[in-house]
Amino acid sequence: MAERPVLQVRNVSISYLARRGRVRAVSDVSFDLHEGETLALIGESGCGKSTLNLGLIRQLPANATIDSGSILYTRRDGQIVDVLKLRPQELRRFLWSEVSMVFQGALNALNPVLRVSDVVYDTASAHGMPRAEAKRRALDLFARVRLDPERVFNAYPHELSGGMRQRVLLAISLLLRPQIVLMDEPTTAVDILTQRSILDVLEKLRDELNFSVIFVSHDLAVAAEIADTVATMYAGKIVEHGPVNDVFYRPRHAYTLSLLNAAPRLSAGAEELASIPGSPPDLIQPPPGCKFHPRCRFASDLCRDKEPELVSKEAGHLVACHHSDEVLATSREVRA
Amino acid sequence: MSTVPAQSPTTPVPMAVIKPWHTRLRERLFGYAIRVILQGLITVWAVTTFTFFLIRLMPGNPVDIKIDQLMQQGIPYEIARNQAMGLFAFNPDEPLPVQYLAYLGNLLRFDLGNSITNPGVRVIDQIAAFLPWTLFSVGSGLLISFALGVTLGTAMAYWRGSVFDNVLTAIASILYGIPDYIIALLLLIVGGVQLRLFQIGELRGAVDPGIAPGLTLEYIGSVLKHALLPVSTYVLASVGGWILTMKSSTIATLGEDYIAVAKARGLPERRILTAYVARNAMLPLVTRLAISIGFVVGGSVIVEELFQYPGLGRSLLRAINSRDYTTMQGIFLVISISVVVSNMLADLMMGWLDPRIRLGKGHRD
Ligand SMILES: Nc1ncnc2c1ncn2[C@@H]1O[C@H](COP(=O)(O)OP(=O)(O)OP(=O)(O)O)[C@@H](O)[C@H]1O
Numbered sequence: 025m026a027e028r029p030v031l032q033v034r035n036v037s038i039s040y041l042a043r044r045g046r047v048r049a050v051s052d053v054s055f056d057l058h059e060g061e062t063l064a065l066i067g068e069s070g071c072g073k074s075t076l077n078l079g080l081i082r083q084l085p086a087n088a089t090i091d092s093g094s095i096l097y098t099r100r101d102g103q104i105v106d107v108l109k110l111r112p113q114e115l116r117r118f119l120w121s122e123v124s125m126v127f128q129g130a131l132n133a134l135n136p137v138l139r140v141s142d143v144v145y146d147t148a149s150a151h152g153m154p155r156a157e158a159k160r161r162a163l164d165l166f167a168r169v170r171l172d173p174e175r176v177f178n179a180y181p182h183e184l185s186g187g188m189r190q191r192v193l194l195a196i197s198l199l200l201r202p203q204i205v206l207m208d209e210p211t212t213a214v215d216i217l218t219q220r221s222i223l224d225v226l227e228k229l230r231d232e233l234n235f236s237v238i239f240v241s242h243d244l245a246v247a248a249e250i251a252d253t254v255a256t257m258y259a260g261k262i263v264e265h266g267p268v269n270d271v272f273y274r275p276r277h278a279y280t281l282s283l284l285n286a287a288p289r290l291s292a293g294a295e296e297l298a299s300i301p302g303s304p305p306d307l308i309q310p311p312p313g314c315k316f317h318p319r320c321r322f323a324s325d326l327c328r329d330k331e332p333e334l335v336s337k338e339a340g341h342l343v344a345c346h347h348s349d350e351v352l353a354t355s356r357e358v359r360a
Numbered sequence: 361m362s363t364v365p366a367q368s369p370t371t372p373v374p375m376a377v378i379k380p381w382h383t384r385l386r387e388r389l390f391g392y393a394i395r396v397i398l399q400g401l402i403t404v405w406a407v408t409t410f411t412f413f414l415i416r417l418m419p420g421n422p423v424d425i426k427i428d429q430l431m432q433q434g435i436p437y438e439i440a441r442n443q444a445m446g447l448f449a450f451n452p453d454e455p456l457p458v459q460y461l462a463y464l465g466n467l468l469r470f471d472l473g474n475s476i477t478n479p480g481v482r483v484i485d486q487i488a489a490f491l492p493w494t495l496f497s498v499g500s501g502l503l504i505s506f507a508l509g510v511t512l513g514t515a516m517a518y519w520r521g522s523v524f525d526n527v528l529t530a531i532a533s534i535l536y537g538i539p540d541y542i543i544a545l546l547l548l549i550v551g552g553v554q555l556r557l558f559q560i561g562e563l564r565g566a567v568d569p570g571i572a573p574g575l576t577l578e579y580i581g582s583v584l585k586h587a588l589l590p591v592s593t594y595v596l597a598s599v600g601g602w603i604l605t606m607k608s609s610t611i612a613t614l615g616e617d618y619i620a621v622a623k624a625r626g627l628p629e630r631r632i633l634t635a636y637v638a639r640n641a642m643l644p645l646v647t648r649l650a651i652s653i654g655f656v657v658g659g660s661v662i663v664e665e666l667f668q669y670p671g672l673g674r675s676l677l678r679a680i681n682s683r684d685y686t687t688m689q690g691i692f693l694v695i696s697i698s699v700v701v702s703n704m705l706a707d708l709m710m711g712w713l714d715p716r717i718r719l720g721k722g723h724r725d
């Protein structure tokens with residue numbers, strides 16, 4: 025992993041205007057993504073993972089606004105641009121050629137009346153890639169994701185199975201050689217064997233083509249396998265961020281610890297499985313102090329009054345918890 | 361598979377009798393065509409039979425109606441009856457099954473017979489004279505309102521919630537609720553009587569009298585002038601439905617994943633609008649369009665009568681009023697054939713536009 029950050033996200037906040045009020049879906053999120061790095065984004069449903077991903081490429085729904093922050097992207101030539109300041113035409117050209125996305129549960133992500141080849145050509149011509157090159161590259165990528173290239177290239181989406189479509193989308197996300205691919209639960213809609221083969225293919229492609237990935241997953245085992253770094257999100261904030269082994273084996277945030285204890289494959293044993301009491305907070309009127317304190321067994325008065333900041337505890341391991349040392353001690357105990 | 365007859369040892373036995381896919385496709389298409397045509401013929405026959413008996417269930421027959429008319433001029437019943445009987449080549453006392461068989465027999469020879477109330481005039485000639493005007497006026501009305509509805513509906517979906525959308529939605533809903541003959545009457549009363557935009561009397565017929573048909577500016581201008589009111593009526597009466605359907609269909613399409621993905625792929629707005637949004641949003645409208653094309657032929661009976669436009673609808677109304685059975689049968693036949701044909705057209709168009717229901721789509725392995 026090179027040290028150059030290809031993406032620097034700084035203090036990004038995103039909110040939705042809903043009928044009940046303003047939903048703070050992402051608040052004050054900052055992180056770096058390095059060249060070739062795979063960052064796993066984990067957290068409960070509704071904590072803002074998809075919102076953050078869509079915000080990074082400004083593809084949020086119309087009722088969402090990015091309230092503040094900057095998203096600094098480093099082009100291949102070293103030039104740094106703020107994605108939030110791109111004009112519409114610049115943004116259009118930036119999309120997919122610099123950052124592409126595999127959408128969550130996107131079985132319907134291919135236009136039913138167009139052939140896969142049309143999707144490839146559309147994408148290529150929008151970014152000035154010649155047709156012949158697009159075809160050559162698409163066929164190559166289809167073969168790499170273990171599809172029958174010619175057949176898939178000429179197929180309509182309904183002629184492909186769910187797993188095949190998912191692999192087509194993965195291949196198309198790499199068509200323009202982006203530096204970053206955002207993957208929002210790319211394997212949730214497929215069976216376990218297809219998931220396995222998609223992950224294998226992804227790892228292989230990543231090593232060959234050297235792109236960075238932000239990988240959203242509910243499956244911690246998958247995250248542990250594929251990621252270099254992990255960020256835990258809770259109620260729109262990143263509460264812990266660090267190298268995968270640090271976060272998964274020496275968690276310092278009470279929420280990460282609870283998540284790990286709730287996950288079957290990484291915890292010590294079946295008897296240890298514990299669900300997290302309570303439910304995620306209301307994002308319209310979040311609780312004061314640390315947003316996790318109502319569900320946290322380490323909570324103290326300090327947690328109720330003051331929101332902890334995301335600070336570095338050891339090299340590259342950031343955590344936003346007043347009692348991170350206690351949590352670390354407990355997690356050592358559990359895992360011992 | 362049929363059993364292979366005993367082969368002489370010299371002829372090699374084929375490994376497997378698998379026909380190439382294009383042969384299979386052609387056979388399938390052929391079978392499909394035969395099925396569709398048979399279905400169509402049966403439908404037309406059923407409708408023809410139904411209308412044959414239905415129109416004879418109406419009170420009175422051509423002779424009765426004529427007797428009534430003559431008696432109103434003060435002619436005594438006996439004389440009126442004799443006159444009327446002599447006037448028409450129609451015997452009201454002939455049993456229905458005999459009439460029906462005779463009709464079917466003629467139909468098989470493509471003979472629609474003569475008009476009962478206009479002796480000597482062939483039904484087919486009447487249809488040939490009136491059909492083009494209906495095709496022209498209702499057809500152009502349909503195409504204009506379809507094009508308008510699709511364009512406006514798409515635009516409203518894109519800018520939904522705007523003033524433009526709200527105003528047009530209200531107008532479209534109101535138009536959708538008004539029947540075409542009310543619109544025709546409103547045009548006549550407001551435009552012709554109150555505002556005096558045109559002379560109602562001058563707009564009767566399909567062209568100004570005394571203009572020789574031909575590709576002259578004068579003739580075309582006159583045709584357009586006379587068609588203006590009926591066409592406006594058809595457009596106003598149907599555009600509301602197209603607008604509302606297209607708007608809701610477009611809104612549904614805009615919410616599809618593949619639109620979000622197309623945007624994220626950085627496609628230009630234009631390409632997304634045409635190949636991704638409009639094309640998918642129009643799918644449900646195409647069936648409706650094709651079916652409406654079938655009803656073009658029937659025209660709009662009351663609207664043509666109101667504007668005295670010489671189309672098939674007006675002559676149908678006249679045939680009904682004088683119980684001109686043969687003319688009515690001829691017109692209903694044309695209508696049912698065109699409805700059946702346009703339904704086939706709808707299937708074909710859907711298959712062409714939507715690969716998911718395309719015929720013989722699969723040589724999936
Ligand atoms: N279009 C929207 N309008 C209003 N609120 C929204 C909208 N989309 C998402 N939200 C809210 O924003 C919050 C974050 O949603 P998001 O989809 O980012 O969650 P997520 O972490 O991706 O969840 P999941 O794991 O279920 O995909 C949720 O509380 C959700 O209710």
Ligand SMILES: [Mg+2]
Binds near residue numbers: 073074075208
């Ligand atoms: Mg999500």
